[in-house]
Amino acid sequence: MPEVIKIDESSIGLRIDKWIKNNLNKIPQSLIEKDLRKGKIKVNKRKVKSSYKLNKLDQIYLYNFSYKNLSQDTKKYKPKTKIIKETENSVIENNSDFIVINKKSGLAVQGGTKIKENLINIFSNSKYFENSQPYIVHRLDKDTSGVIIIAKNRSTAQQLTSLFRIRKIHKTYIALSFGHTDKYKDKIDNNLIRYEGNKKILERAITHFQKIDNNKNYTLFKLKPITGRKHQIRKHLTDLKCPIVGDMKYYINKPNKDNHLMLHAYELKFILNNKKYNFKAILPDYFKNFLIKNNLKQIDL
Secondary structure, three states, X not given: OOEEEEOOHHHOOOEHHHHHHHHOOOOOHHHHHHHHHHXXXXXXXXOOOOOOEOOOOOEEEEOOXXXXXXXXXXXXXXXXXXXXXXXXXXXXXEXXXXXXXXXXXXXXXXOEOOEOOEHHXXXXXXXXXXXXXXXXXXXXXXXXXXXXXEEOOHHHHHHHHHHHHOOOOEEEEEEEEEOOOOOOEEEEEEEEEEEEOXXXXXXXXXXXXXXXXXXXXXXXXXXXXXOOOOOHHHHHHHHXXXXXXXXXXXXXXXXXXXXXXXXXXXXXXXXXXXXEEEEEOOOOHHHHHHHHHOOOOOOOO
């Protein structure tokens, strides 16, 4: 008999391969792909690909698993009241369908093997979701700060997810980079590489950028990603020979570990149910202070 696991709220929208990595022992991507292909791991008794995104009522079936060690057997983490209040104070917009927050750097959107503190967990225990549950409709990297939407019901979550998919939600980022570019305004359009196991996958990625300011060491950018690839802006600026300050993954010269990642989701614009929305998130203090210290232009709301 297979072991059947009903997913929790924090797993809604998560890829099945990501869920496996979060909830089972460290497993190579190649083995995950193999077990999904052979049907040793199924969702709702059906074979799925590694890119399948989990839904609210999904159940995961594990057949003859020998490397099983489910993290849900461990004590469920409950965020401290101080953390909940601090995160609630970052709310920019609150209505019956969604909230918008200015996420701090270092806070993950969803949990993982080594990640307990995350937005889903925090808002599941927040006054903003007393009569509902948080639905993640898009993501920011853990170390990226800025504006993010969390839906309060499945219908709104589906609408917003669709808007992101068809590129009807317009995103603007601010990034501070090492290096220079001669171009004031341009577009980066190339293929980014990612891997599923040993399989190499090329994905077209498009980012419009504009130079806001620069000095002998740094360039301040405004960026508008058209596609939504993983680490797209970070990779694209490295391709431009302008790696983001504080980026410990994509860099040309070894970065200073003391710097925050200077990438901020600044603005989101969209139309939902015939109503226009425009949300901006102020830069974190460490970002603003770095600009002041280096005599670079300030970004105002």
